[in-house]
Amino acid sequence: MIISNTQEIPGKTIIEFFGVVSGSTVRAKHIGRDIGAALKNVVGGELKGYTELLSEARGEAIRRMSRQAEEQGANAIVNVRFATSSVAQGAAELFAYGTAVRVE
Amino acid sequence: MDIISLLVAPVMLFGAWLTGSVLERRHLRNLLLLESGSRDVLALTIEDVPAEWTVGSCELVIGNVVISQDYFKRFAAGLKGLVGGRIGVYEPLLERARREALLRMKGVAHARGYNTVINVRIETSPLARSRGDGKGTAGVEIMAFGTAIEVDYATRLRMTGATG
Numbered sequence: 001m002i003i004s005n006t007q008e009i010p011g012k013t014i015i016e017f018f019g020v021v022s023g024s025t026v027r028a029k030h031i032g033r034d035i036g037a038a039l040k041n042v043v044g045g046e047l048k049g050y051t052e053l054l055s056e057a058r059g060e061a062i063r064r065m066s067r068q069a070e071e072q073g074a075n076a077i078v079n080v081r082f083a084t085s086s087v088a089q090g091a092a093e094l095f096a097y098g099t100a101v102r103v104e
Numbered sequence: 105m106d107i108i109s110l111l112v113a114p115v116m117l118f119g120a121w122l123t124g125s126v127l128e129r130r131h132l133r134n135l136l137l138l139e140s141g142s143r144d145v146l147a148l149t150i151e152d153v154p155a156e157w158t159v160g161s162c163e164l165v166i167g168n169v170v171i172s173q174d175y176f177k178r179f180a181a182g183l184k185g186l187v188g189g190r191i192g193v194y195e196p197l198l199e200r201a202r203r204e205a206l207l208r209m210k211g212v213a214h215a216r217g218y219n220t221v222i223n224v225r226i227e228t229s230p231l232a233r234s235r236g237d238g239k240g241t242a243g244v245e246i247m248a249f250g251t252a253i254e255v256d257y258a259t260r261l262r263m264t265g266a267t268g
Contacts, residue, residue, distance in 0.1 A: 003164040004251040006151055006223045011159035011253075037172075037243070042116065043123040044174025044197070045131070046204075047243050050231065051170045054245055058166065080164060084229040084245065092231055 001066045002076040002103065009076050012103040018072045022097035023064025026087060027057040054094065058082065061096040074100035117176050124174030128196065135203050145210040146260065147221045147250065157260070159253045165221060167208030168247040170231065171201045198246070202226060205248040218252035220260060225249055 002009055037047045061082075069077050080098035087093050153159055173181070177193040184191050205226065213221050231243045 002162065004162055004223075005164060005225065005249060006153075006162075006251045008152070010153040010157075010162045010222070010251070041172045041243075042120050042175045043127060044120070044172055044177065045124075045127045047170045047172055050243055050245070051168055054170060054247075055166070055168055058168070058247075062164075082227060082247065082249065084227070084247075086229075086231060 001069065003062065003066065003080055004076070004078055005080045007079060009078060009103045014078070014101045014103050016102040018069065018074045018100035020097060021065050021068040021077060021100045022095065023061040023068065024093055024095040025057050025060045025064070026091055026093045027053060028091040054092070057094045058096065061094045065096050065098065069100035072100055074102055076101050076103045117179060120175035124176055131200055135200065135207070138207050139203070145214050145219055145221065147206060147210060147224045149224050151223050153222060153253065157255050159255060162251050162253045163216060163218070164249065165209050165212045165252040166247060166249040167205045167212060168245060169201050169204045169208065170243045170245045171197060172243045173197055201244070201246040205246045209248040209250065213252040216252065218254050219257070220255045221250040221252050223250050
């Protein structure tokens, strides 16, 4: 599965469109990570636990999106976009969407 | 007892200011060092590959960072918020975070054998506070992403003048 946020896959031609595919996941912050982050919040700087958490969650959203595209018979996803929204206290939704296509 | 609780806030403010400033300076030094080492990956916001470039494979690359402001600067920003205007203490933080996210994205591209990232986008999203009463941890996520491609070195040099 080739994933790209460009209109077309560089060096390839799109021969078929399958429509929008998307994947999302909602993650809450882990209590252990929350304590570390709360301490870090006093002195400022990177909250590493959250960086990893969001990075993993986004990976999961991308995997779900890829699976959906595969089921439709696509071999690439173009024009991928991301959206992050805070749905509740301490929880965030990571959402990835794009257009499933077949390229050659 | 009252004196102790009166002292806690100033001590925390001073401690946060001191540690925050030290960490900020260290981060800026690291950024300069890393940025000088990552010039071989070129990040562009163009959407399409120029026709002259021959491209082999491509892949989505992402770099992200979650940051928070220190207690002292949050306090200072709160005071500044009363009169309005430019909140200067937040600008360096967001700038550092964007540079860090871009560097991480370039790092991922480099590690996977690509030398150029096109259609680079940077997104900023605030994370919800961990407690409902407006207290607790708050952070901002900065995410940089783009499509990593491998471009013939000579062609890229002719088009961009990037020396690598």
